[in-house]
Ligand SMILES: Cc1ncc(C[n+]2csc(CCOP(=O)(O)OP(=O)(O)O)c2C)c(N)n1
Ligand code: SF4
């Protein structure tokens with residue numbers, strides 16, 4: 016047996032939607048994170064959750080990337096592929112590296128299974144050109160049945176434990192401590208200890224199987240840990256981190272948290288998560304549609320809550336009128352857009368960055384709204400907190416953009432200490448203004464004061480009609496409208512945002528890579544790889560998109576070549592060209608609904624650069 | 635958060651410390667003679683009698699002539715966007731249940747573009763006082779038919795008459811499992827004040843249909859009941875527990891006939907006062923209440939249905955209290971500890 020030392024390894028669990036691949040993947044990432052490996056995960060769901068068992072459209076995957084040092088993405092291709100049935104092997108093999116180890120359950124490769132997976136012959140490995148030496152072919156289903164024969168469990172429950180056998184086998188391949196997995200299961204099934212013990216038995220059996228038959232496998236992997244950041248960690252998905260960010264911000268601001276929402280993939284988990292936490296006083300209202308989700312949040316904001324509405328692109332279309340109401344009434348509101356593939360219903364479970372211009376401009380009238388975007392699953396926490404703070408302190412709706420990829424992906428999250436986060440101070444109208452206050456009076460930052468209903472002496476009427484700057488009464492005066500438009504614009508423009516950070520060869524890069532939001536990990540990994548080849552490359556990644564960081568033009572003009580890479584047809588590039596005079600970047604655009612592939616980015620960016628010896632092509 | 639909750643509910647002595655003038659603001663811009671003027675005066679009066687402070691009151695409307703109303707209120711309020719008043723009021727009430735929330739819409743605002751929110755607010759039974767100013771026309775946009783215009787109605791957008799049937803607001807309210815429905819004529823101040831107070835006292839969503847005349851685009855639509863004399867002849871005031879008598883000298887009554895009800899003249903066809911039905915607004919089953927609400931003659935006024943049921947906002951808050959008591963985490967730091975945590979040393 017050979018033990019392979021690796022810097023990082025990617026494992027992809029795949030099977031039917033009901034095969035519990037996500038749970039297996041989650042446990043494996045937790046077990047790895049516990050030894051200090053860096054982790055990044057990505058679930059790849061089928062759009063069709065009712066697809067027949069064993070069919071090609073019903074395959075779901077869960078990819079886990081573990082690394083000795085920081086990993087930024089779930090990885091392009093996997094080193095180990097678990098395929099629980101023939102359909103999984105057929106559809107998922109393209110995500111495997113040429114030398115990947117492949118684990119299959121031979122019990123799920125019968126004639127019927129092969130037919131459903133559209134194999135032509137019984138030699139499925141040959142058909143796919145897979146070297147049998149790389150395959151760990153085990154009668155997984157029968158072994159699980161044997162293992163649980165005395166458990167008294169019914170056939171269906173037994174079959175649900177198959178994922179744990181695969182997990183045990185993978186744990187053996189990576190020399191993982193099973194106790195962590197056992198504890199995880201005992202906690203998860205605390206109310207059903209017999210289920211926990213059955214799962215544990217199966218994991219052990221899978222592990223032992225690997226151990227006993229290792230001669231048939233090429234290698235065991237070992238991923239050591241470097242650069243540990245000490246601390247307490249948990250595994251968190253982007254959507255959960257977003258929900259946590261809102262909870263943290265509401266607590267920091269001393270406000271109730273209100274969520275008005277309507278279910279939509281891939282944003283629904285935020286509604287699910289917040290609905291659990293009534294013991295923190297969180298109010299969630301599942302509304303009749305997205306219009307009501309946003310409108311009710313505007314009502315809650317008026318009433319003095321930290322108001323949030325969560326959705327994906329199609330829901331943003333429906334919310335835009337009520338968002339605009341919050342713009343003109345100058346009330347705080349956070350609108351979460353977990354982007355998915357569009358237009359219309361598009362690719363509901365897939366990821367894109369195609370809503371950027373909708374977020375910036377998709378409303379009638381001059382309607383400036385701050386737009387921020389989260390760069391990674393854990394960054395969702397930071398940006399949800401930042402968006403809430405911005406909304407509350409500047410009395411404006413704010414759009415927080417994430418995407419299916421960061422929302423469903425997970426990473427190790429160092430438990431935040433709220434006392435280290437900045438205070439949130441909404442501009443409540445000072446008591447001494449009683450008698451002289453009118454609704455559109457502004458503080459030094461140009462922000463309208465907030466008079467929450469219940470305070471005597473500050474009764475006022477807001478609304479969707481333009482108001483007089485001084486009196487707050489309805490006004491169609493042309494000068495006043497022009498003035499109010501400018502004031503709303505200036506208020507947003509004046510919101511302070513952190514400077515754009517440049518990573519990599521910030522002093523002498525030949526090429527600056529520019530991106531925003533959820534592509535951060537892939538762009539960072541591509542930069543690292545190009546630098547490892549000796550090229551001079553830097554990365555500037557936007558999390559604050561409106562207003563743009565003050566040093567934006569500076570950074571964009573500093574480097575000889577700039578490529579804006581995004582999962583749309585050039586929306587950020589267009590926005591930057593509008594905002595930075597004379598800026599004409601190269602563009603890398605892709606709308607496949609899948610995360611970028613680092614290798615493809617490297618292949619695309621490489622030719623933009625001269626070779627390290629200086630004899631490459633001139634541009 | 636600094637917030638001064640100074641005054642609140644009605645004074646314990648029974649009287650109110652507020653007069654109608656305390657709720658009044660500005661100069662209404664409606665056309666002279668518009669039914670909205672009359673309704674506004676009754677609303678001011680009702681609020682004064684109810685006695686909730688202006689600072690504890692929010693009036694939330696959509697868009698339309700009728701939705702201008704909040705601008706004439708010295709309370710908190712919003713004149714929002716077309717059709718969304720009920721949804722916005724929902725968020726406001728749920729987030730701050732201490733506020734008394736009035737939601738004001740026209741027939742277009744409430745039943746066309748906002749129909750979805752109207753039914754769901756009723757279904758959820760949110761403690762909102764929902765006013766529907768029904769002039770059977772789109773006033774603000776200068777005279778198109780509305781979802782309450784009768785079939786064949788001629789308007790600018792239906793020069794040959796409409797080819798669709800109208801909603802009957804009570805039917806929609808009941809179909810959505812609404813628990814309170816009342817009706818008044820805008821020009822009938824005592825009748826309007828009475829139902830507004832009943833709506834306030836009802837816990838849950840309370841729909842008040844106000845028959846309002848648009849003098850410009852649909853003049854005369856409620857003529858049969860718009861004057862005192864007309865109401866004496868053509869309307870019946872329903873009061874819980876009282877016999878359903880009407881007419882200038884109470885010479886008519888409502889009686890049951892098979893599964894239906896019908897108006898009869900007492901003394902004719904052998905009907906006597908003993909046959910006349912007693913109004914039961916509190917009856918859970920809305921069959922009879924619906925029949926009353928849909929009578930074309932006489933037009934039923936007053937509180938037609940008023941049934942107690944758990945309100946959404948109360949339930950949201952009591953659930954929060956229950957979960958608080960049941961769960962061990964009550965702040966963000968404690969929430970973090972509910973996860974699987976590992977330590978990297
Ligand atoms: C989204 C949107 N669609 C259309 C309009 C135009 N509009 C304003 S009010 C109105 C109808 C008003 O009718 P109703 O609610 O019955 O109020 P009324 O004026 O009769 O009191 C319409 C169509 C609008 N303001 N917003
Ligand atoms: S148009 Fe009709 S509804 Fe509008 S203000 Fe004039 S009379 Fe009233």
Ligand SMILES: [Mg+2]
Nearest residue numbers: 740741771772
């Ligand atoms: Mg109308």
